Amino acid sequence: MRRIVILGSTGSIGVNTLEVAKTLGAGVEVVGLSTNRDVAGLAGQVREHGPQAVAIADESVSDEPLKALGEGCPKVYRGTSGLARLAETAGVDLIVNALVGASGIEPTLAAIAAGKDIAIANKECLVSAGEVIVGEARRRGVELIPVDSEHSAIHQCIRGEPKSGIKRIILTASGGPFIDTSAAGMAGVHALEALKHPTWSMGEKVTIDSATLLNKGFEVIEAHWLFGIDADRIDVLVERKSIVHSLVEFLDGSVMALLSVPDMRLSIQYALTYPERVETGLPKLNLNHMGGIDFEEPDRERFPCLDLAFEAVRRGGTSPAVLSAADEVAVASFLEGAIGFGEIYPVLRDVVRAHEPCSAESLKAVVEADRWGRQEASRLIGNTEGESLEC
């Protein structure tokens, strides 16, 4: 039986994780849950799953819906440090980090320090603080199991393989909603159009990142840290059906591919049951006459954010953290209507190129870079004044 804590349980991945936990029945016990601001949603989850503790990240929101549970109200932690306390809960085997944004870094490090394995869905966490997190995880002998379908696919493809035999990783991309939209057409799209992803139903931030392909760029950075592979050995190919979730090419020319229906519960379940696999009635792929799987190069002209992620990795140090932070601001500004879709890239590019990278070996440097990236993006978008960053 696996005892888990889900950080970010009211988000898209969190909700799916609870659904998977339910189908796994006695195989999983939900010990802790957390939300950023959706306390009512959290209270509903508490009623259904009865965790021993919960955390509310945003200290400004009321915990009334939890209090209303009366005797059913679990222990309640508050703030980012509350997430960290929840992640350290004794007797827990696995922390599911389903948080969005850089807020996941601190609780992740707390969980690692407490020796918990981590199912990681929080990509900004690895993008910004990959060096710190992977380094700490290695030191503590903690396993990082990816939840993202692409990284889960790679994790599966390289099981039992010596790392020395890997030639390259090929991340697949559905291409997002604008795969066939002209550059001119893309410049003027509205938030609602960008929020329509062809195959995956996800949170708003990651859906916009999918539309710009920056999400794929972030996944390149994640894969770099998770699997210890240089970014120049990570490629991206568009596979429009979202059936092939990623591939690994080995030195001998063999290519391993992981296929399934596009359903995030599969990779969530993989992370919860690893190294075992169990049958829980998740939808099965019908291979017969699925209409042809094909791969194509992404259009790097129309989707410049993809190469910007590679550029950030090449610049090294805190550059990816700055990119990730700036993106949180830029996407929020786009969703609020403050900037157009076509303005996301120039903002990110200018922030990344204005940044003199610092070493990303310390959390402090990453946090500073994150703060600076947000500030610089805000300044460029026209919200605030800028300032310089010193390593």
Added chain:
Amino acid sequence: MRRIVILGSTGSIGVNTLEVAKTLGAGVEVVGLSTNRDVAGLAGQVREHGPQAVAIADESVSDEPLKALGEGCPKVYRGTSGLARLAETAGVDLIVNALVGASGIEPTLAAIAAGKDIAIANKECLVSAGEVIVGEARRRGVELIPVDSEHSAIHQCIRGEPKSGIKRIILTASGGPFIDTSAAGMAGVHALEALKHPTWSMGEKVTIDSATLLNKGFEVIEAHWLFGIDADRIDVLVERKSIVHSLVEFLDGSVMALLSVPDMRLSIQYALTYPERVETGLPKLNLNHMGGIDFEEPDRERFPCLDLAFEAVRRGGTSPAVLSAADEVAVASFLEGAIGFGEIYPVLRDVVRAHEPCSAESLKAVVEADRWGRQEASRLIGNTEGESLEC
């Protein structure tokens, strides 16, 4: 450095194995080679690879071309027992069994008894004597590494996976030269047409077996023994490009697929270097715009030999051995023009159904069944008298 013996080095797989051994350079030493009757070919291989011993299976052919090598002539063994002696050679790590037909059983068992790992390309050996061979290999802790592209693919897909997580194995088939030929058209095809395989260049016997899809049926039986999976959990799908070499579906719905260019040197090299993978300049798959991979059910009406193999497994015991033996006779008769392509199946079906299966746990029973299957097929084709078989 791996020291190898290749049984059947003058055949298609043997020649490719030597080519792979050459590209692996110092990683592989060729210690022994064997041929059935192509002594001139063997002598050429001796000149190039300098093995310490060779074997000629057919005792009736002259060893003159070897003698002509003078001081370069290695130790020469004769007959099937000579193959077995070669397979036992001290200091050898791996026996590549590239023999065709049931003649490979005895040397395989000799190699297992001597504790040698076996790269197995000799499918009839596993089809007929799978129970004996796999049982002995388990007892001696000997590894059987498949060389066939399909089984190599499965071996790769399940590396690092607990067997309990496997739901089913899906063997892919190119479909052979008659995938789009009508039943009437197939009945009258000539040997030359049947020998034209769309994607693989192989020996004559296996090419005809590919045209009837019995080869795929044999592969089902092989997979059953190699991976310890019931035949009812092994499916066959046609993938016309021969890029996906097989797939494994896990209990959770994930499907692992192994892709590469159709080149038997890949799976040969995999077997020679396992568990490592090395770069030797073998052709690489270009995933970009390969034109769509699709899968379809094989037509079991037009290719009844496929289901006959499943029927033989269900009948159990010596039934697969009888099928395999009868097929050697039927294919030879077809190649000689004694029977038509459409007559192969009825002969095999009648032999299998006339056979009262014996336990296949002993080599003796398998050898007897093999003898009886040949005799019964010959009788049906009209060559000889029949007789009954007692377990």
